[in-house]
Amino acid sequence: MLTHSPYEPLDADSLVDRLGALPAMMERVGPAAHWRVREVGDGNLNLVFIVEGRAGSAVVKQALPYARVVGESWPMSLDRSFFEHEALLRLDSRDPGRLPAIYHFDRHQAIQVMEHLWPHVILRKGLMAGERFPLMAGQLGRYLARTLFRGSDWAMDTTRRKADLAVFAGNVELCGITEDLFFTDPFHECARNSHNPALDHAVAAIRADRDLKLAALELKARFCGTAQTLLHGDLHTGSIMVCQEDTRVIDAEFATYGPMGFDIGSLLANLWMAVFAQPGLRPDDGETRAYRRWILDTAETIWNVFVEEFTRLWRCERNGILGGRELFEDQADPVGGELALNAMIDGIWHDAVGFSGIEIHRRILGLAHIPEFESITDAALRAGCEHRALRAGRVLAVERGRFATIGQVRTLIARLEGDDL
């Protein structure tokens, strides 16, 4: 039996032998004799295969016992596959159809067999290629509102919510990566870091910037000490697959209870970095400026749809222990309920702005960089893009209380870009 063999990483050949008799694979892909297997993983932690056959196709994802980006010198528990699977089930139940369907899970081998998303592309690659996805912003805004609201004490049965909190408290290894890699490493010299040498002066200034480091530490404390809802925990543009009609969220292994603004800030930061990268990726012409406007519009729509859907859920599904209906709506004071909502959204927004500023720093100064910047071969051009992004990130982290609207972030970016965006 598969589950009784010792853990062994798959490769394209052994996959056919090992999974060929699996009912889920036979049903979705067809007989193993006709499988074509491609390894497509470009993430940091896992093996990912696409398996195609006569009946269809599936994705096989297997966790490695070390961080692939660093190598075998950084061992990592295979349990993250369990947490990813648990998170997928919950997030999918909160916004059905927005995550890949799971066909099979083998905890011992850390293998998930899941829906092959097609013709979806990784959003990050789509943004680098200048593609537009008309339905994405609405789908992501609703995904964020539904998963963040429905996983919180505003909506969930408190016993189930606390049981979930206990489950995901076990994902301490990946959560610890977030805690250190996001909030601490970028702000001091650390062996895991790297950056474009043309940024040396800017990086020295950042690491001497007390206000920025105070903001990073405050946001770290907020991330560690807040158990508001079940987060995806790594919701950047590489964790989203899109096509014209559909948007999917993948790679939930960093799932943890944390502040709602974290997922939102991660996503917005990666969209804003894509804007800053454009001048290094394509000609500075009207087309490129229009595309940057489209990305900024997308970020705005995600936030606005999030607020709209969160508001709807606040009014219709506020049935958890936090409640508040007894205090307001049930006493004929719906205005009180709306004011509590306003305060809630205000808190989520300022968290999101702050976390977005941290995400920008860690993607330019930390361990895990992004191809938007890394693919710009001219070091000075790249440094210009990165430096403008860092200037925005510093303001977003330190002055997060001074941004009341997402339009004001757009203005900040336009001023830094010297452009009318």
Place this chain on the structure above:
Amino acid sequence: MLTHSPYEPLDADSLVDRLGALPAMMERVGPAAHWRVREVGDGNLNLVFIVEGRAGSAVVKQALPYARVVGESWPMSLDRSFFEHEALLRLDSRDPGRLPAIYHFDRHQAIQVMEHLWPHVILRKGLMAGERFPLMAGQLGRYLARTLFRGSDWAMDTTRRKADLAVFAGNVELCGITEDLFFTDPFHECARNSHNPALDHAVAAIRADRDLKLAALELKARFCGTAQTLLHGDLHTGSIMVCQEDTRVIDAEFATYGPMGFDIGSLLANLWMAVFAQPGLRPDDGETRAYRRWILDTAETIWNVFVEEFTRLWRCERNGILGGRELFEDQADPVGGELALNAMIDGIWHDAVGFSGIEIHRRILGLAHIPEFESITDAALRAGCEHRALRAGRVLAVERGRFATIGQVRTLIARLEGDDL
């Protein structure tokens, strides 16, 4: 064997039969033939016996499967005895000697055998009797700093901290009591509530006070969604036993991860309520005024010693994943570390002020009242004391951001009392 019999509540007779052969009892109390057993429980949830014998004495505490204050109509899980025991072990390790020693624990019978504290009295009774305890403020200030800091991500190993978070997430039943009984019930009509009928008008105004209810809901969200440290969770003056030389913290069954300010605010609120109750408890003379000043001094000293000890721990024991040393001290910027401390203390303080305002409301309008007010037989005199306390509580909850120092709270109380305190 004890642990294999079905759960059965103890009484003074059966206790001798059932625990007479227990080595921990024989060692601490002596042979069962000479035991004298008294039931002394006046709490809401448990049976408590003092057992005295030839070798000494011990306290036997047994959880009941229902809330004693309400009766058998409110069933409650016996697991709270497990959580209390787990909390006692942790809190005691963080500030050794400040909790009763545990001699024996039987999870199945929900029985703890613990140190008989003598000549200690319940602090609440001491305050009603006008007694002074010279060492208490310092001991409680240090207890708060040590338990709150050492149970947080500032100090603890993150894997152990997350494992503890998971354990105490299981204490959902008692945590849910706190969530509803503190933050929601007092602010709407609810069958579990009661209040002095002479307060009817004031209570109606409170339940129509939108700003107060918004503050209660914000503080409830902060309590539910914050996992900063392991709290005692019910640190009022009935959970503290004192004598001239020693102070002990008992009854930790409400232990949960939450915001540091919660334990502090609960304790301060109960001290401040003791001040408001004095005019109903004894003659309004110089002696009584001096005693009220002593209680206010005690509250101030608790907070000041908390800050002092928290500062010391911040500098010496900041070794958890939150750290911050890499950003400041290790880069020759100790000032940065001190500024982060200032922000941290500021946040704890404003939480504590807000939670204290909620505690005052729930003790006058909710389920669990306090004998300071209840023992005032003149309804109008009692209402006057309660009403002044409620006025303070409203300001503390709603305007918590406007109190920078504990001296300002003292001034508020003095103004409401029309007195020079």
